[in-house]
Amino acid sequence: MGDPTMHKTSRPIATSGSTTMAAVVQERYGTRPEPVLRVARLPKPGIGPGEVLVRVRASSVDRGTWHMMAGLPYAVRPVSGLRRPRLPNPGRNIAGVVEAVGSTVTGFAPGDEVYGTAPAAFADYAAARPDRIAPKPTGLTFEEAATVPVSALTALQAVRDQGRIEQGQEVLITGAAGGVGTFAVQLAHHLGARVTAVASTPKLDAVRSLGADHVIDYTREDFLADGRRYDTIVDIAGNRRLRDLRDALTPHGRLVITGGETDGPWLGGTDRQLRAQMLSPFVGQHLGTFIATEHAVALRKVTTLIDTGALRPVVDRVHPLAETASAIRRLLDGRVTGKLALALPFE
Structure with missing residues (x-):
């Protein structure tokens, strides 16, 4: 897993290479993905002492992605944003490689392959809490792993x-x-x-x-x-x-x-x-x-089930990040068995 004491810092953290990243942006609500979602260049996220910066290799879409995009049901808007999304960058599932860790984080180090959940996951980089991620199952690709968490x-x-x-x-x-x-x-x-x-x-x-x-x-x-x-x-x-x-x-x-x-x-x-x-x-x-909770303890249980062959993700199709809107459209059309993955280019 590497030395968890390496690359510890406090917010913000500077990473090598470009200071910007590709990310899906949503500035308004809408039931049709094409007019609502676009890919833009945004600054890389910084991380605080208790966060992990993940270079995202894959994410995935599900029915919840559409609900947040549409702002439906209206009952959730006091939390998600009344007139427009409070968080204009969608996505929840991540699979990728740890880029850096905050000063109080233990158990993860740069280079570790992880999966789990983080806000604004449809992007090249995501800031994740360490209690929301776990080591990626070794037998899964990044695209397969990204369909698992939620x-x-x-x-x-x-x-x-x-x-x-x-x-x-x-x-x-x-x-x-x-x-x-x-x-x-x-x-x-x-x-x-x-x-x-x-x-x-x-x-x-x-x-x-x-x-x-x-x-x-x-x-x-x-x-x-x-x-x-x-x-x-x-x-x-x-x-x-x-x-x-x-x-x-x-x-x-x-x-x-x-x-x-x-x-x-x-x-x-x-x-x-x-x-x-x-x-x-x-x-x-x-x-x-119930409202499902996202925690690394349960995710590690899922990992064990995957590693022992009791559980496997069903990936219907893999789309590039630029086709996020098309992926959601395919989901809405009812043509998906299992999950749709989003692949991000690795530079």
């Missing part, structure tokens, strides 16, 4: 912590072919559950290859109308009524809602999530939702 951490918390999935349980996963879903299917399979995965026709073989015991094509049949009951439902797609999902649970089953689009532009899926939490204490079933 989606895999969300899936881990949904399946292991919220769903409490155990061996032999019957588990239903909606949105199984997406970024979170592809990890959730693998995790549930790893824990010994019998997994039923819901996806569209062209994606059924992919989710089956990840460990799904049974697949349902939602374009041809209603996955809640066959009378089956599940011990746990991990609802990633978020487009079915709470009542319908409850009907498909066993009397003491668990519903884990990770997202939703059912409540319109003001609330997104928030109303359904709140109703689930309010109803849960009064019924035999456990109905819940």
Whole structure:
């Protein structure tokens, strides 16, 4: 990993070479990526005593990228910015090489290959907190590693912590072919559950290859109308009524809602999530939702699962940074299985 005492400094830090970098910029909200996102030259970020400067080799896009770009649901704008994005540089997932470390940082040194999360990730450089990054799995490329952090951490918390999935349980996963879903299917399979995965026709073989015991094509049949009951439902797609999902649970089953689009532009899926939490204490079933946390401890657990072969990222396509808008458009069109990676040139 190198000597963690090297190159320690306080903000700002000067790096070798150019003082500017390529970065995706968003100065206003919009639902279509092409008019909203552009690539510009910006100053390299400085780092404080407790930060790590990462030379980003790859990032990735997901549904959350679009929500932040669009400023939807409106309920999040007090945090993200009322009229325009408070942080005009999007992106969250990173995989790259440590360039420098702050004076109080231990455990990382220049030259280390890392992955994790950082703000303004769609750029050549990102300033990351050391408790948000971990050593990159050695068997993954930078592009593969960049698709892991947010989606895999969300899936881990949904399946292991919220769903409490155990061996032999019957588990239903909606949105199984997406970024979170592809990890959730693998995790549930790893824990010994019998997994039923819901996806569209062209994606059924992919989710089956990840460990799904049974697949349902939602374009041809209603996955809640066959009378089956599940011990746990991990609802990633978020487009079915709470009542319908409850009907498909066993009397003491668990519903884990990770997202939703059912409540319109003001609330997104928030109303359904709140109703689930309010109803849960009064019924035999456990109905819940959560906000995924990003931490190196959980990310290292994900790394172990990847290194042992229990988990692998599904990368649909790799786009260069200049095609970030096109990547998000492809995601919105529903043509993606797993994740889309963004590759950054390494100079």
